[in-house]
Amino acid sequence: MSRIRTSSGAGELLVELRRDAGVPLHQQLEGGIRARIREGLLRADTVMPSTRALADDLGLSRGVVVEAYQQLVAEGYLVSRGGGYTQVAPVEIVEPDGAVATPAGEPRIDFRYSRPDVSQFPRAAWLRSIRRVLNETPYQSLAYLDGRGTIELRTALSDYLNRVRGTAARPEHMMICNGFAQGSRLLLQVLAEQGYRCLAVEDPSDNDLREVARAAGLEAVGVPVLESGIDVDALERSGADVVLVTAAHQFPTGAVASAETRAALVAWAAEGDRLVIEDDYDAEYRYDREPIGAMQGLAPDRVAYAGTASKTLAPGLRLGWLILPTRLVEPMSRAKLMDDRGSPVFDQLAFADFVARGEFDRHLRRMRPRYRLLRDTLVDRLAARLPELVPAGISAGLHVMTLLPPDLTEADVQAAALERGLGVYGLTPYWVASPGPAGLVFGYGGLTQKAVVEGIDLLADAIGSLRIR
Known part of the structure; x- marks a missing residue:
C-alpha cells in the first residue's frame, strides 16, 4: 500500500499499488486517483504533487506517474496549468451505496428568513483589518483569554453601541460570544443556576430559544404582542421572572415597543429580582425613521x-456580544x-479594528438602501398581485409578515408554491401558547430585486391555482 500526499496540505490518501497484480x-x-476524485476525497482545485x-x-519511475497524469487529464479528472502544476478538475461526486441523497424539490427562489446578503460582505475592508491584526498584535494577546473576550473588541463595541444604539455599555460589562445562540444559552444557564424559574417570550416569536430555556431548566411561557410591543399586563400575570423581547x-x-411599553418593562423588572x-437583532436597519435607542x-x-454581526455582516462569522448587568459579569x-475557553482572538481583533476604523458604519450605510429597495419591491409587488396579503409592522429589518385570508391554509400555500420552485414559510411555528392566525413570513435579504418580483408572481399563481380547485 502506497500513499499519495497532496501538495495542498489536505492530508494523506491511500492508493493501493501491487507489483504482482498483473495490472500496469x-x-x-x-x-x-480517479476513485478518490469521484468520491470527493480529492476536491476540485486541489494541487497535485509534481510528477517527480x-x-x-511511491518508489516509481517518473514516466509511470507522467503517463497516469496524462491519462487523467485526457479523461477530464485533472487539469494541467501553466507553470508546470496539475490540479483536480471539477467532477461530479459519486455517492456511495446507502448515502443520503440531497432532498428533491429545493426551491429556486427562497423567501426563508434570516438570510442577509452575504455576497456584499466587505472583503477588502475586512482583509485590511486582518492584515493590521496579523502585523501588529503582540504575541501575548494569543494566550488564553479573559472569559469576556478581548478588551479591544469590547471597547470598540461599547463605543459604537453607546453612540449608535444609546446603550450605557462599559467594556468591563461586555462579553463576546459565538453569536446570539451561544450567548443566550449561557445566559439562561446562569440564570437558572441563580434561581430564575420562568422565561417569558413574545407570542409569536422565534421558537429556538424556548427549547434552550427548557434544556436549562426554565419554564417558557408566551406573552401576546400588541401593536405597541409585548403586553406588559399579561407579562405581569404570567409569573415570569425573566423576559426576552x-x-x-x-x-x-x-x-x-412604544415608550410606554419600554417604561413598563423597566418598572416590571425593578419590582423584583427580574x-x-x-x-x-436588526436595529441597524430602519428605512423610514430613526431607530429608537436600546432599552439597556x-x-x-x-x-x-x-447583539450580533449575523444580520449585519455574515452569520458565518459567529460574532455576538452581550452587555451584562454587574451581577452577571463574573458568572457569565x-x-x-x-x-x-473563549472566542477566536484574531476574529475578535479584526472586528475591533473594523468597527474602530468606521468600516462597520460604512458597510451599514451601503446596505440600508439595498435592503430598503428589496423591501419596497416586495411590498409593492404584494400590493399589485396579492393585495389581500397586507404587510404588518414598520419599514425595517430583513423580513415582512402578512396574514393569510380565511380561505387559505399555510400548508396548501407552501405546497403549491414549492411545486413552482418557490419557498415560502408559515407563521405557525412561531406561535407559543396556541396557534394564532395563519400567515407567511418573507425573508428577502439574500434575494435580488428580480427574484423578489418573480417570487411574488409565482406565489400569486400558486394561490390562484388553489382558489380554482
Whole structure:
C-alpha cells in the first residue's frame, strides 16, 4: 500500500499499488486517483504533487506517474496549468451505496428568513483589518483569554453601541460570544443556576430559544404582542421572572415597543429580582425613521443586551456580544470559559479594528438602501398581485409578515408554491401558547430585486391555482 500526499496540505490518501497484480502500475495509479476524485476525497482545485515528487514518494519511475497524469487529464479528472502544476478538475461526486441523497424539490427562489446578503460582505475592508491584526498584535494577546473576550473588541463595541444604539455599555460589562445562540444559552444557564424559574417570550416569536430555556431548566411561557410591543399586563400575570423581547423590531410581527411599553418593562423588572433580555437583532436597519435607542440605556442593571454581526455582516462569522448587568459579569465569564475557553482572538481583533476604523458604519450605510429597495419591491409587488396579503409592522429589518385570508391554509400555500420552485414559510411555528392566525413570513435579504418580483408572481399563481380547485 502506497500513499499519495497532496501538495495542498489536505492530508494523506491511500492508493493501493501491487507489483504482482498483473495490472500496469500507471493504471493502478490512475484508478486510485480517479476513485478518490469521484468520491470527493480529492476536491476540485486541489494541487497535485509534481510528477517527480510523487514518483519519489511511491518508489516509481517518473514516466509511470507522467503517463497516469496524462491519462487523467485526457479523461477530464485533472487539469494541467501553466507553470508546470496539475490540479483536480471539477467532477461530479459519486455517492456511495446507502448515502443520503440531497432532498428533491429545493426551491429556486427562497423567501426563508434570516438570510442577509452575504455576497456584499466587505472583503477588502475586512482583509485590511486582518492584515493590521496579523502585523501588529503582540504575541501575548494569543494566550488564553479573559472569559469576556478581548478588551479591544469590547471597547470598540461599547463605543459604537453607546453612540449608535444609546446603550450605557462599559467594556468591563461586555462579553463576546459565538453569536446570539451561544450567548443566550449561557445566559439562561446562569440564570437558572441563580434561581430564575420562568422565561417569558413574545407570542409569536422565534421558537429556538424556548427549547434552550427548557434544556436549562426554565419554564417558557408566551406573552401576546400588541401593536405597541409585548403586553406588559399579561407579562405581569404570567409569573415570569425573566423576559426576552425584540423591542426595536419584533420578530415576526414587525412591531416596535412604544415608550410606554419600554417604561413598563423597566418598572416590571425593578419590582423584583427580574431581568429583561433585549435581543437587538436588526436595529441597524430602519428605512423610514430613526431607530429608537436600546432599552439597556434606561436600566443597565435590569436589562441584558444582546447583539450580533449575523444580520449585519455574515452569520458565518459567529460574532455576538452581550452587555451584562454587574451581577452577571463574573458568572457569565466563568460560563464562557467553561464552554469553549473563549472566542477566536484574531476574529475578535479584526472586528475591533473594523468597527474602530468606521468600516462597520460604512458597510451599514451601503446596505440600508439595498435592503430598503428589496423591501419596497416586495411590498409593492404584494400590493399589485396579492393585495389581500397586507404587510404588518414598520419599514425595517430583513423580513415582512402578512396574514393569510380565511380561505387559505399555510400548508396548501407552501405546497403549491414549492411545486413552482418557490419557498415560502408559515407563521405557525412561531406561535407559543396556541396557534394564532395563519400567515407567511418573507425573508428577502439574500434575494435580488428580480427574484423578489418573480417570487411574488409565482406565489400569486400558486394561490390562484388553489382558489380554482
